[in-house]
Amino acid sequence: MSDCIFCKIAAGEIPSATIYEDEDFRVILDLGPATKGHALILPKQHFADITQMPEELTAKAFVLAKKIVTFMKGALPSDGYNIVQNNGEAAGQTVFHFHIHLIPRYTNDHAGV
Numbered sequence: 818m819s820d821c822i823f824c825k826i827a828a829g830e831i832p833s834a835t836i837y838e839d840e841d842f843r844v845i846l847d848l849g850p851a852t853k854g855h856a857l858i859l860p861k862q863h864f865a866d867i868t869q870m871p872e873e874l875t876a877k878a879f880v881l882a883k884k885i886v887t888f889m890k891g892a893l894p895s896d897g898y899n900i901v902q903n904n905g906e907a908a909g910q911t912v913f914h915f916h917i918h919l920i921p922r923y924t925n926d927h928a929g930v
């Protein structure tokens with residue numbers, strides 16, 4: 818989608834702090850992190866939310882979430898993780914390009930996740 822910011826970021830047209838990339842996804846650091854290391858998994862193809870995602874890509878996205886969180890455990894020690902995925906305005910979605918939040922948690926960080 819030409820007016821979608823996450824399409825442009827995922828395609829590399831807008832620079833981002835990329836921590837992982839493959840043919841289907843780009844993983845970036847969130848511009849307004851809830852905690853240190855807050856990352857977002859973006860598919861390179863545009864899907865507004867999870868209901869629009871093909872099943873195989875959905876599965877890949879969540880397997881990748883597990884892998885990145887496992888990797889982050891070594892690279893950025895934290896005490897826990899939230900894996901969050903919002904669908905629809907009422908659920909807190911603000912960018913209508915499917916994404917998964919990976920949010921490292923630190924004991925008593927008081928992040929409003």
Ligand code: 5GP
Pocket residue numbers: 822826833845846847848849850857902903909910911912913
């Ligand atoms: P949502 O509320 O849709 O689940 O999450 C959108 C997330 O995208 C928010 O955490 C917000 O900080 C992040 N975000 C919005 N615009 C940009 C951007 O241009 N670059 C990056 N890296 N993150 C963004």
Ligand code: ZN
Pocket residue numbers: 818821822823824825862863864913914
């Ligand atoms: Zn998009």
